[in-house]
Amino acid sequence: MENITLGIGSRxxxxxxxxxxxxxxxxxxxxxxxxxxxxxxxxxxxxxxxxLDYVGSETDMLSFEKVEKIITKVLRRFSDIQETVPLGxxxxxxxxILQPADRNLKAKEIPVETFFHKIVMVRDRLRVMEQRINAxxxxxxxxxxxxxxxxxxYGSLTTFNILFANKEDQxxxxxxx
Numbered sequence: 001m002e003n004i005t006l007g008i009g010s011r012x013x014x015x016x017x018x019x020x021x022x023x024x025x026x027x028x029x030x031x032x033x034x035x036x037x038x039x040x041x042x043x044x045x046x047x048x049x050x051x052l053d054y055v056g057s058e059t060d061m062l063s064f065e066k067v068e069k070i071i072t073k074v075l076r077r078f079s080d081i082q083e084t085v086p087l088g089x090x091x092x093x094x095x096x097i098l099q100p101a102d103r104n105l106k107a108k109e110i111p112v113e114t115f116f117h118k119i120v121m122v123r124d125r126l127r128v129m130e131q132r133i134n135a136x137x138x139x140x141x142x143x144x145x146x147x148x149x150x151x152x153x154y155g156s157l158t159t160f161n162i163l164f165a166n167k168e169d170q171x172x173x174x175x176x177x
Contacts, residue, residue, distance in 0.1 A: 004054070005044070006030060011053035014042065019052065024066060069168070086165035087116045116163050123157070123171065126150060 006012070010022040017034040024031035029043045042049060094112035133146050155173025164170045 004051075005056075006051065007055040009055040010051065013050040013052055014040075015048045022055075085120045085169045087113060088163055088165045091116070091163055112163070116160075119157070119160050119163065123154075126153060 005025065006022050008022055008025060011019065012022065012032060013019050014032070014034065017032075017037045017040055020032040020034035020037075020040075022030050023033050023039070028045075029041050031039055032042055033039050091112045096110045096112055096115050098108040098110070100107070130147070130150050133143055133150075136143070138146070151173065154171045157171040158173050161170040
């Protein structure tokens with residue numbers, strides 16, 4: 001490709017991924033959303049990228065979405081404010097029924113919203129614990145060891161990801177880190 005820097009919004013065509021739109025510009029690469037392949041990182045030096053519609057860019061830029069995600073991540077990390085996390089619409093008004101193996105015993109019914117609220121509280125408290133560990137005077141080795149346990153706890157909680165309306169609110173386990 002020529003010595004031009006594409007800006008956010010530039011339309012391109014990749015020989016393997018097809019048509020896409022530049023959604024992020026970095027010093028050495030572009031993040032491009034392709035219709036059939038999702039988001040891919042393509043090096044600026046890649047010669048096979050055809051420019052369909054050029055949008056100029058003077059400097060590296062962040063998209064509004066990226067800035068919003070970064071600010072949200074920082075706020076979550078450095079505050080203990082509990083955010084409002086939406087429950088998936090298919091679970092609203094739902095009931096969780098815990099049925100003992102002995103059918104003579106009464107089942108326990110819990111509104112899904114109540115259970116979900118408790119899961120979100122666990123997640124938020126884990127985040128606060130993580131922040132306090134990172135800010136503590138523990139050795140780096142101790143911090144890393146404790147961080148591994150927290151990551152494993154998040155991994156154990158991924159079962160409940162089906163309850164979240166938004167993917168970015170879900171738990172991430174060890175494989176996602």
